[in-house]
Amino acid sequence: MIILSAAQTRELDQATIDEQHLPSAALMERAATAFTRWFFGRLTQEEAGEILVLCGPGNNGGDGLAIAHLLHQGNYAVRVGLLPAGKYSADWQHNRRHLPTAVPVVEITEGQLPDILPGTAVIDALFGTGLTRPLTGLAVTLVAHLAQAKARVIAVDIPSGLFADAPQPLGSAVVRAQHTVSFGLPKLAFLLPQNADFVGEWHLEDIGLSTRFIEGAATYWHYTDAAAVAQTLPARPKFSHKGTFGHALLLAGSRGKMGAALLAAGACLRSGVGLLTAQIPSLGYGIFQISQPEAMCLPDPQTDFISELPDLKPYQAVGIGPGLSQNAASLAVFQQLLKEAVASKTRPKGLPLIIDADALNLLGQHRELLPLLPENTVLTPHPKEFERLTEPARDDYHRLELLRDFARTHRCLVVLKGAYTCLATPTGDLHFNSTGNPGMATGGSGDVLTGVLLALRAHAQLPAFEAVRLGVYAHGLAGDLAAAETGQAGLVAGDLVRHIGPALATLTARPAF
Ligand SMILES: NC(=O)C1=CN([C@@H]2O[C@H](COP(=O)(O)OP(=O)(O)OC[C@H]3O[C@@H](n4cnc5c(N)ncnc54)[C@H](OP(=O)(O)O)[C@@H]3O)[C@@H](O)[C@H]2O)[C@@H](O)CC1
Ligand SMILES: Nc1ncnc2c1ncn2[C@@H]1O[C@H](COP(=O)(O)OP(=O)(O)O)[C@@H](O)[C@H]1O
């Protein structure tokens, strides 16, 4: 799926109307029907009580009027509050004329704000994607009134006051919704932590928008849904052997952080790698061999940290970082790795690398190493690690700009981890992941991701971008499968390792027949 700007969303609506020869109010009717279908599925008449629909002057308000009409037809008790304006959109006027007179309508003024008892279901149809500037005047008073009323708020398309694709000035009035029911495509604003309190839980409803426009639209924002990664992992051929799926090298662990190495190794093995070798500090030798008997192990001469880089010839991909520590010897190993991973006659694309955790921190302290990264190197920072590689971001939108610039400048794949993990590519595309849950906010989840990505980068048939997008999606899906079993609070990173196999199985290609 793609994500469009607010301007492109307007063009998409118009393209749909033109292409499908729709009377303009028909698309609004579809939107209102889709919203109401969601609402009916969520709340019965009794549960909803008397619903208040707040309508602005544009097409979002037009949606609100059509929704009020449909709720009334569905025998829900409904009243409408209108935000007065100098002009109203044509479809707003159409729906205003057709609203049954049995639905009470009040025009809101500063002196006459609607009564909202705690728990009232309020449908926010004040402003949608057509918002061109922060709210002012009566709209601000109304948003504040709604906030202190402790209502149950459901936003139509987007919470009013929130820009779909850009930050609003600090302190701007924005409706805080518990649910947002949006049409067609996700909005960028939904995916950023700074907007979580406004958007609540969001839901997407299909309203038959022009697929031709969507397919041709120029955007660098993408949303990785199941369709994007379906059948991406090649099926294992009948006569395959362990050499077919690559030999991966993992450099991980230090005193007190051997768990990170074990989790990454377990995840790599469960993600289909042919062979795995791990270089670990020698204090971890026994525990590693016992808990990961399927992996080979190179104990480092040092007990507490890694100080030597093995010969890289046998390996198709190298992962470095989980639990590594940041001492001088480990830095030397990392520097050596980067020097040896560059493109050569035998490896024209360079050695695929996955850089995580302390290896990222070392890179942040030694930015002079950045030009050494082979093309398509995978970096997996969380926001703090990303800041150490770049600079503090002003807000989530600025962080995306920094991310995009970084991936383009260093021609690498950057996985900025979070609730909607964002994969930035050397071409400047941003792919937001759709799987995963807050149960994964637990130590070691990121180490598991490194192991998954290591296995998929060692896979000869998976191009770099496809491997990383698949790995990120599968990692989140493993989290969702695990949480269904353990609950979110009960989830630990080891559960992700147990579920990565089943997650990848759902994403494996089926032979054509
Ligand atoms: N197009 C379609 O067919 C479909 C559209 N759909 C629905 O329409 C929504 C988009 O509708 P929209 O484009 O009319 O914009 P909307 O968000 O209602 O507000 C714009 C109005 O507000 C005004 N205004 C703006 N900023 C303001 C401010 N700060 N303070 C005060 N006023 C402000 C602006 O006036 P102006 O900027 O010209 O002064 C204009 O009058 C979309 O989210 C979806 O819900 C669906 O039904 C599917 C079919
Ligand atoms: N709220 C959340 N929703 C979805 N995924 C999450 C959430 N919180 C964390 N994750 C995922 O869990 C992983 C955490 O990684 P990281 O912060 O590196 O953890 P650690 O260093 O403990 O291994 C990332 O892949 C991230 O996307």
Ligand SMILES: [K+]
């Ligand atoms: K709205």
